[in-house]
Amino acid sequence: MNNGKVRIYELSRELDLDNKDILAICERLSIAVKSHSSTITESDAERIRAAASGAPKRSLQKPPPKPKQKPNLTKPKAPNRPVRKQQILEVRRHQSSEPNSPEKKVSPPQAPKDASPAKSPSSDDLRQPPNRPGRPNKPSVRPPQKPVPRPTGNTNGASSSGATSSEPSDQAVPVSKPQIVQPKLVSPPSRTQAPRPKVARRSDDPDAKIPVTEVGRSVEAQDKPAALKAKPSLKPKPVIEVRRPKPSSPTADETGATDTDTDDTSSGGPVLVGAPRRPDVRRPSAPARPPKRGKPRGESEEEEMRQRASKNATKKRRAQRLDDDDDIEELEAGLSGDSSATPISISLMRPPKPKSHQSQAKPAAVKSRSMPTRGGSSRNNRRDRKVEVVEDKPELIILTNGLTVHELAQEIKEPETEVIKFLFFKGIATNINQTLDIPTARMVAEAFDIQVETAEAESEAKKTTEMIDEGDLENLKQRPPVVTIMGHVDHGKTSLLDAIREAKVASGEAGGITQHIGAYHVDVEHEGDNRQVVFLDTPGHEAFTAMRARGTRVTDIAVLVVAADDGVRPQTIEAISHAKAAQVPIVTAINKVDKETANPDRVKQELMEQGLVPEEWGGDSIMVPVSAITGENLDLLLEMLLLQAEVEDLHANPDRLAKGTVIEANLDKARGPVATLLVQNGTLKIGDSMVVGSVFGKVRAMLDDRLNRVEAASPSFAVEVLGLNDVPQAGDEFEVFKSEKEARAIADSRAIDQRQSRLQQAMASRRVTLNTLSAQAQEGELKELNILLKADVQGSVEAILASLQQLPQDEVQIRVLMAAPGEISETDVDLAAASGAVIIGFNTTLAPGAQQASDRLGVDIRDYDIIYKLLEDIEGAMEGLLEPELVAEDLGEVEVRAVFPVRKGAVAGCYVLSGKVTRNCKIRVMRNGTQVYEGNLDSLKRMRDDVKEVASGFECGIGVDKFSNWQEGDRIEAFKMVTKRRTLAGRSQ
């Protein structure tokens, strides 16, 4: 002061203001001053003091809670004010962050231009880190700072120790570079006590979880805009640690669950300050991905991360919408074994299709058609190119009758063309409307790997059980056993049956007269009861197979007759097979034990080889040594049959309409159609309306085997029935119906079916005929070789047929009338004779009578045991059917040595070089290697005489009517045309 005057610069020093600030105040207060050396009155000085008291001071280092944040007031005035300079540096560093920095997004500050500090190494160091995206802000190197009191007055005395100390101090602190972190602004003391919420909150990134850590607070203060930091009332911004959401717990993430997330430290330390935050793009667990094109690496990573997060959120929402979360989880698990990485991986994947789409993607019915092994490659190629909706091929079809090619193709799910093609290769020309019989249809189906069962076979298997219905179960009563006698020829079947009948039937009948009706029932005393056994009388051996097969279907027990002196023979084995196939128990009668040569033990031994082990040898097969002549053990045999019947537990319901089987049938001249019916269930009565096969009948009369008229026939009894409209076939089933009308309707229906079947068979037969009468045959171009093939086994048959197909059949066609395993029978000879066929046997024998028949009918029977010999003969036979061909046969060679003109022309004087030349032979005149004539030799002379031929080494004269241009040196080739049998091989060349 000076005489009540105060100079401006003194006042500025007093007020710690710049002179120009004082001058400005003076100007504002209209105090006339010129410079800082001007004087003013004390009163003006007071006014200035008062005015200056509201103005900001040059230093911002004032104690909290009143931080000075105005940039224009924080401009450093001198290097000795590092605190202010560092404060400004801090503000500038933050404001100068890159545009994409999250800080700017959160609170876009306006960087104060005047806050730029003077360039200094320290400021440079501090400026760099925050501007690098993804780079940690090094919060850990900055200890939590406490407010530093604003330095007052001289700051030169500031020591570095004070700067590094974390203790609060009221003294001015000359801050060295590390201390410039201005902890006061970042963490005011009042805020250090603030509770630190442990609640993670969601940032803009829905997946980010934001726990709070104390460490990050200093970082927050660093990065916060200065204007924001200056707000006294500003609550402490928590340092936010962005953690990756747990991919395996999307639900918790969605609901903001925090208890688990706050403990997760695997994703790295704090990376961003303030909220909202973005995820740390540098977290270690994030998969390394190449930056996208056209974008800076950091930016692309950030964008990619954002997209991933968005996709992930979308994915989760989709997953929640889907009912089946398991699919999503499975997909996620399948995509990445590391659950921590699944969110990103999932987001990059196509979302799983809904299940409905998946099921439609590969419908079961649609498949690429693969061809069977048969057929040409062209067909396969065609099929491979198209995808069809096909049904699965059946493994088994059941045929009840013949069917057309079209129907069969539908059954086996194959194109008609394939069936037709297959049959064509088998030598059967068909079209889709032609009917195939069951064997042919079976052959076709089996060629396409489909098994075939016929209704007939099915009924055979069920025959014994189908006779009893469920309704019969309550009324079942014991019935006599039905017994069939089987065995080899002359082993005594008839004798045994007669012996039993005579002993058990005739004895009780007047005169002992019985009638052959194909079945007999005998009375047997068994354990005090009068029991009965019904025997089916098998026909003669010529029809043994069919009737025995039928017999076993209706038979409860089979009596196997084996002659004790002959043992097991082929028909014995066949009978065993039939019985076993029908699951009929066998009781063996070892017959003729009365003979001296009888050896029952040998028979038993042989039977053991066939699987029948006698009881006395530890097996379960009943074997009774009997004699039909002496009657020995006949009672024992019957006893055994009844015991076996008890084991079989045979029952039927007599209280119902009858069902059964035809045993025999014939047309009696006096009585009309007659059939022996075996009642297998129910009771057959006079007047019953029945259907037998396809024949209607009304029972007019019934006779038993003792010529007794009977009114009713109970189960297991066989009766001869009169009253049928037609003769049924043995083996047909019969059934009684309640009303005649119903029976007639069913019979008519069956008759129609049967006629249709016959018609189909006839058409099938005619089809073969049509095949032979092809156009070529009609024109005489096609010849046929009819063959009837019999072989030992089916495999041989097929092999031979396959070989025959290999033979060329362009002109001569092989027509196989029948090919089957088995011996050559008399019937085969008849068929061959009727068809003009040759019988080919392979490893088989002739049935009795077949040879005589073939001799009588002139049928050629060829037997082979080597297949190539068979084929050779077949080929020879085919060649025999080929038209013979004319071939030139050389005779000799003649040289012309002189030409003699004659009246009509010229004759050649020749010399026979080789061979011979004959009159009327054919010649070729060759001149210099060229043929100049070919024709007949008309005159041949030796000397002046006509001769028939001239041999080699002699001269001769040759004249030709149509050729006289002879020249010396001509060569004459003499030859003749002969017929030769053509061969298949030659023709085929």
Ligand SMILES: Nc1nc2c(ncn2[C@@H]2O[C@H](COP(=O)(O)OP(=O)(O)OP(=O)(O)O)[C@@H](O)[C@H]2O)c(=O)[nH]1
């Ligand atoms: N010694 C003796 N001879 C018997 C016996 N049984 C049958 N024979 C004789 O054996 C021969 C054949 O008897 P069949 O009863 O005709 O034999 P089969 O098995 O019925 O013959 P096929 O009807 O042709 O199959 C006859 O000459 C019988 O006399 C027996 O027990 N002892």
